[in-house]
Amino acid sequence: MEVVGGNAEDVTGSATLIKTPEHSYLFECGMIQGEHTILENYKANMKYIQRIKPQELDYIIIGHLHADHIGMIPTLYARGKCNAKIVVPKGSTSILKEMWLDSSYINCRDIEVLNLKNDRCYEPFYTEDIVYKALNYVVEIDSDKITNLSNELAIRYTNAGHILLSKQCEIYINGHSHTRKILFTSDLGNIATQDSRIFVEDFQPVTSSNIVIGECTYAAKGRQCTKETYKKDIEKIKSVIEQYCVDNNARVLIPSFSLDRTPYILWILYSLFGKDENFKIPILVDSPLANRLLDCYSSILENSKKDLFDEMMFWKNIKRIITPEDSKAAISSNGAKVILSSSGMLTAGRSVKWVQSVLPKESDCILFMGYAGENTLAWKIKHEKEHKTININGKPYKNKCQVYDLCSFSSHMQRNDLINYYKSINCEKIFLVHGDSNKIEFKHDLEDAISDCLKSTKVVAVNKGTKISL
Incomplete structure (x- = not known):
């Protein structure tokens, strides 16, 4: 062997x-x-x-x-x-x-x-x-x-x-x-x-x-994730979304892997805000693969797991972005929103387009909830806050948005x-x-x-x- x-x-x-x-x-x-x-x-x-x-x-x-x-x-x-x-x-x-x-x-x-x-x-x-x-x-x-x-x-x-x-x-x-x-x-x-x-x-x-x-x-x-650090990170997610989206009408981008991480984060958001009738912030799922995999989950899960999954997906705040045209429109639109977009390390995909829009704006926020390989765009954003600009696909973008990196979701x-x-x-x-x-x-x-x-x-x-x- x-x-x-x-x-x-x-x-x-x-x-x-x-x-x-x-x-x-x-x-x-x-x-x-x-x-x-x-x-x-x-x-x-x-x-x-x-x-x-x-x-x-x-x-x-x-x-x-x-x-x-x-x-x-x-x-x-x-x-x-x-x-x-x-x-x-x-x-x-x-x-x-x-x-x-x-x-x-x-x-x-x-x-x-x-x-x-x-x-x-x-x-x-x-x-x-x-x-x-x-x-x-x-x-x-x-x-x-x-x-x-x-x-x-x-x-x-x-x-x-x-x-x-x-x-x-x-x-x-x-x-x-x-x-x-x-x-x-x-x-x-x-x-x-x-x-x-x-x-x-x-x-x-x-x-x-x-x-x-x-x-x-x-x-x-x-490198250690405990129930205590997880609890603190859940509190941080809640406070970040309330501060940026609810109070300041700004955007929170969550770069997310399509398989497993996207439904996991959706469940966390639904658990935090799903029963709050005053919470009107749209949760955008902007990833073709993630959206197709969500459909797979719905067909694979059984019994109580499927019931909970379907209940989450019927949450009126979740907006599934499918076409490139709808993605471009969402990026250009004003107003508060939480965005889940792939890829998680910002190596490719629609999340890169979102970063190009969010990164220069001091009022917006990127919330990382996963590992980023060295020298990926996600790694650079996490580790190069002292840099005034970050190059994305050969073009410099002002490095002004707020960045949070949570480590309990591995x-x-x-x-x-x-x-x-x-x-x-x-x-x-x-x-x-x-x-x-x-x-x-x-x-x-x-x-x-x-x-x-x-x-x-x-x-x-x-x-x-x-x-x-x-």
Whole structure:
């Protein structure tokens, strides 16, 4: 087994290749999103995807539906004769389709820009027709029970608590004389805010495995979200909207990831203001992908979760902006409003247009509620308040608006909870993936915690050369 993607030494580009004497399986195949430029991201993704032989794959197994876990899968069907079945949690296909189509659109647009700028002929990872080709290979399976995929391979999905339909994957490889169990955590959910993320299934711990391939995205010391910090941030959201929108008739822009974060923020706003008949401020959802995913949520959710979701979406304050023309009109219109727009890091999308309008106005506000990669526009706005201007697409904009950065809304499991979970699993080895430079320090601290439990589990911080024996 080999971690072939960016998750060997960074937090994006999940891809792990499992080879037996007779078969090949791939656990996830996501986009690397951590480089500084479009071209660097393109080259990094092409470099790793070329290590995978599509024609040899039997199954591709998905833990959850963020682009850094699923975004490169159609490339395998574009590059060669790939007939691998794509295994996903039950209910996932509609979201998977929208995420792939959006990735295809963005990549094709980026390739056009690259080719014009560099006088080259780069090819897109995949096009819309390849998305529909790959969708023909998708197989949905139920959670919480072992499903035999072949004589050699079986799988059980268990709730990861990260986003809607996110799962840990217990994979059983039958080696004739014995069966080995591998636990892939994919991304794990933030336990501190679990009660507030009502559209996400609660995290369920797995107690035993031979090998654990575990994420450690938020393993750095000092990065900690607690129920107390979450409560303070909820109070801050309420006070910011009341101050800027209600009292000063101004705008609050919330850059938001389309999948999971947008419905989560909508629920927070509805919980704060939905029963207040005097609250007249419009809540704009200005993102084509986010709006399509909201429709997916409505069709996927069941029972009380669906009732609450539909109740929220019938809130008269929510205004869904669909067309580019309606988006331009909303940006140019005066008056108080709260805007949820993608992308969350301001790397592209309609949120960039909103920033161009909001950033120069001292009366307006940008409210960040998520991670921003270094050197993204969101990162620059957060960290360069002393700069009088910020360049956006080559044009300077005055840097005057107010900026707030709330840190309690991560959907990832936090450091202490990661240690507590991993030390509780009865296993032989834990291989840490999806971590940056803090991974080594986390490995040592996890080893100390395991030793305190009188266990002998070995912990390995994976790098690009790590080979894992089954």
